[in-house]
Amino acid sequence: MSKPTPISGFPEWTPAQRMIEQFVLERIRATFELYGFAPLETRSVEPLDQLLRKGETSKEVYVLRRLQADTDGPAGDDALGLHFDLTVPFARYVLENAGKLQFPFRRYQIQKVWRGERPQEGRYREFLQADIDIVDRDTLPAHYEAEMPLVIGDALRSLPIPPVRIQVNNRKICEGFYRGVGLTDPEAALRAVDKLDKIGPAKVAELLAETAGASEAQAKACLALAEISAPDASFADAVRALGVTDPLLDEGIAELTAVVETAAAHAPGLCVADLRIARGLDYYTGTVYETQMIGYERFGSICSGGRYDNLASSGNVRFPGVGISIGVTRLLGLLFGAGALSVSRDVPTCVLVAVNAEEERAASNKVAEALRSRGIPTEVSPSAAKFGKQIRYAERRGIPYVWFPGAEGDEVKDIRSGEQVAAAAGEWTPPRADLKPLVGPAAAGA
Numbered sequence: 001m002s003k004p005t006p007i008s009g010f011p012e013w014t015p016a017q018r019m020i021e022q023f024v025l026e027r028i029r030a031t032f033e034l035y036g037f038a039p040l041e042t043r044s045v046e047p048l049d050q051l052l053r054k055g056e057t058s059k060e061v062y063v064l065r066r067l068q069a070d071t072d073g074p075a076g077d078d079a080l081g082l083h084f085d086l087t088v089p090f091a092r093y094v095l096e097n098a099g100k101l102q103f104p105f106r107r108y109q110i111q112k113v114w115r116g117e118r119p120q121e122g123r124y125r126e127f128l129q130a131d132i133d134i135v136d137r138d139t140l141p142a143h144y145e146a147e148m149p150l151v152i153g154d155a156l157r158s159l160p161i162p163p164v165r166i167q168v169n170n171r172k173i174c175e176g177f178y179r180g181v182g183l184t185d186p187e188a189a190l191r192a193v194d195k196l197d198k199i200g201p202a203k204v205a206e207l208l209a210e211t212a213g214a215s216e217a218q219a220k221a222c223l224a225l226a227e228i229s230a231p232d233a234s235f236a237d238a239v240r241a242l243g244v245t246d247p248l249l250d251e252g253i254a255e256l257t258a259v260v261e262t263a264a265a266h267a268p269g270l271c272v273a274d275l276r277i278a279r280g281l282d283y284y285t286g287t288v289y290e291t292q293m294i295g296y297e298r299f300g301s302i303c304s305g306g307r308y309d310n311l312a313s314s315g316n317v318r319f320p321g322v323g324i325s326i327g328v329t330r331l332l333g334l335l336f337g338a339g340a341l342s343v344s345r346d347v348p349t350c351v352l353v354a355v356n357a358e359e360e361r362a363a364s365n366k367v368a369e370a371l372r373s374r375g376i377p378t379e380v381s382p383s384a385a386k387f388g389k390q391i392r393y394a395e396r397r398g399i400p401y402v403w404f405p406g407a408e409g410d411e412v413k414d415i416r417s418g419e420q421v422a423a424a425a426g427e428w429t430p431p432r433a434d435l436k437p438l439v440g441p442a443a444a445g446a
Helices: 015-034 087-097 143-157 171-180 186-193 196-212 216-226 235-240 247-266 328-337 358-373 387-397
Strands: 045-047 080-082 105-114 126-135 164-170 271-274 284-293 303-308 321-327 341-343 351-353 378-380 401-404 410-414 420-423 439-441
Touching: 015 105, 015 126, 015 143, 015 328, 015 341, 015 439, 045 087, 087 105, 087 126, 087 321, 126 143, 126 328, 143 164, 143 247, 143 284, 143 303, 143 321, 164 171, 164 247, 171 186, 171 216, 171 247, 171 284, 186 196, 186 216, 196 216, 235 247, 247 271, 247 284, 284 321, 321 328, 328 341, 351 358, 351 387, 358 378, 387 401
Parallel strands: 164 271, 351 378, 351 401
Antiparallel strands: 045 080, 105 126, 126 321, 164 284, 284 303, 303 321, 341 439, 401 410, 410 420
16 A cells, blocks of 8 residues: 555544544533533535525535446435535524424534635635524524624633634625615625625725626725724714615614624623624625634634524525534644644543553453543553553653552552552542643643
8 A cells, every 4th residue: 555645625633632622622512502502413415406505605515426326226416515514404404303493493513514625724625613503483583693702702712722803793784885875786795895805905896896886986985884893882883974874784783783782791802893794605694703813813714604594494484593603623723733732641541550460461450440430541551561661651652640550559650750659449539630631722832
């Protein structure tokens, strides 16, 4: 077999990085459940017509095909694609199971997705997302849009990562404003403004003229709206100062004010109203969110989402919702690349039980079983080498304690300090800080 080469965009973490990832996922999951979200996992594939019906995603979808099609079997595999986010699968799940669900339905979903974009730092083709959504039947009160940042703020604050800032906007503000200045294609204008950070104001103005039919004055007004940013409800005064009026604009201002003020009461500084945030997917209809990690702003959002009213419907029944997604792999990839996270050891093992001689391995196994039964991660030495070699084996793996079985009593050694004490497998307990690997920010200069 020739030497394998990595496949770009499909990350494989080291065991230490994987332990950090599991720690992060557990903290996120715990926060989601504190807010009453129930777990859900959907299938990995969806019909292509569903994946492609909303937003500019056709170039990013991976199509599922068998290497050798079964011409005599059921057709349809070539009409399936791997999901590129979790919102579309969730909407489909709600439609299929509406009769079994209690509304408003709150769910979290932590699952891999696949997206065929160009791999770069913090961006992958296979990655893990952690989503929450609240969906209701026919109507969804706007206060749920104000709840989303609270959940995400608590989840991310529970992690040993830099602080975050959630940028919020409301699509009704943008659409109402564009209508108020006379644009007839608000969605085209939204897509143009969404590219502001990537291509700059001059190019966006050109794009507004080309795709939304904007005049120079209209494009200037759209860019002026996008420049408004405030950490409080003062953004509303800045919008009104532009002199544009429209009922939808007023509705959006009221809803965004509620989001900003609710977040400020819960966690001052968490949210900022930023009217350049548009989100490129067409299905968003209300509040939209993007989240920047302080110090990593150049890499864009690590957590995003928004309100959607028309993604899930059956006949005359609609299921509006609001959701937000943490890009777990994106977040961790950036921090791993910067060497910003560490774990206290590379293995879960807390104790290595030494083996006096191979014929006495059963005694060492018995000690290990007693320790494990009390929740202490334990392994038995791979060989009955001299104790010095067994200790060095533990050192290389980062295992803090070595247990020495003895005919007249056992002893356990903290190989970091050299302290060795008498111990019984049914009683001895390591300090809580040593029981499991600890995850935290990497030491400066490490």
